[in-house]
Amino acid sequence: MVEVASAGRAPAANRLDRRKARTRQALIDAAVKLIAEGRGERASIQEITEVADVGFGSFYNHFASKEQLFHAASGEVLERWGQMIDRACEGIGDPAELFAVSFRISGRLGWTHPDIARFLTGGGLELLDEPHGLAPRALRDIKAGQNAGRFTFPSAEIALSAVAGGLLGLLQLRQRQPDRIKETSVDQLAEAILRLLGVPAEEAARLAALPFPPTGAW
Numbered sequence: 001m002v003e004v005a006s007a008g009r010a011p012a013a014n015r016l017d018r019r020k021a022r023t024r025q026a027l028i029d030a031a032v033k034l035i036a037e038g039r040g041e042r043a044s045i046q047e048i049t050e051v052a053d054v055g056f057g058s059f060y061n062h063f064a065s066k067e068q069l070f071h072a073a074s075g076e077v078l079e080r081w082g083q084m085i086d087r088a089c090e091g092i093g094d095p096a097e098l099f100a101v102s103f104r105i106s107g108r109l110g111w112t113h114p115d116i117a118r119f120l121t122g123g124g125l126e127l128l129d130e131p132h133g134l135a136p137r138a139l140r141d142i143k144a145g146q147n148a149g150r151f152t153f154p155s156a157e158i159a160l161s162a163v164a165g166g167l168l169g170l171l172q173l174r175q176r177q178p179d180r181i182k183e184t185s186v187d188q189l190a191e192a193i194l195r196l197l198g199v200p201a202e203e204a205a206r207l208a209a210l211p212f213p214p215t216g217a218w
Helices: 002-036 045-052 056-061 066-088 095-107 114-129 134-147 156-176 183-197 201-207
Strands: none
Touching: 002 045, 002 056, 002 066, 002 114, 045 056, 045 066, 066 095, 066 114, 066 134, 095 134, 095 156, 095 183, 095 201, 114 134, 114 156, 134 156, 156 183, 183 201
């Protein structure tokens, strides 16, 4: 009888766990949506739960504060973007080309996903410490380029800081001077960074001008 009772309780417990997981994910998805729309800082918990289509009281079953939710959501924004770049770069074997494609796609955030660009510039260089998203992938790609002999810059970590500073600076200039900063500026910066990493000038120019692979949906 004990075994039957235990077996009977297990499905109910599993359903409860799944429901809790769905509610938590709905809250994260709502926060991601608000961040992407540029409404994250202004959003109230009431608005978040309405976007998530969950009860107001459900919020505190999963997060202690709006700040805690948005920290989780920020990590998800970075990871989603990183995964999209990973998909776009599938099949690229040359680490220098892979790095160039990743940078050029990210640099175009100011045109393709301006709210995500604002999120990145708002986070600043502190995003380098995030365990998910662009920074760890960029560091991985820089190290791969070093190991393959494509990049000669001695320190991957210092190179990453230069790459991040260049990307964030470009995105910020795009926000402040949208009429003066063109998409070609992204490719020019990509070429300059490739040369900084040790790629010969002619090769850097070629890589920065290659056609984009399809990026897929965000």
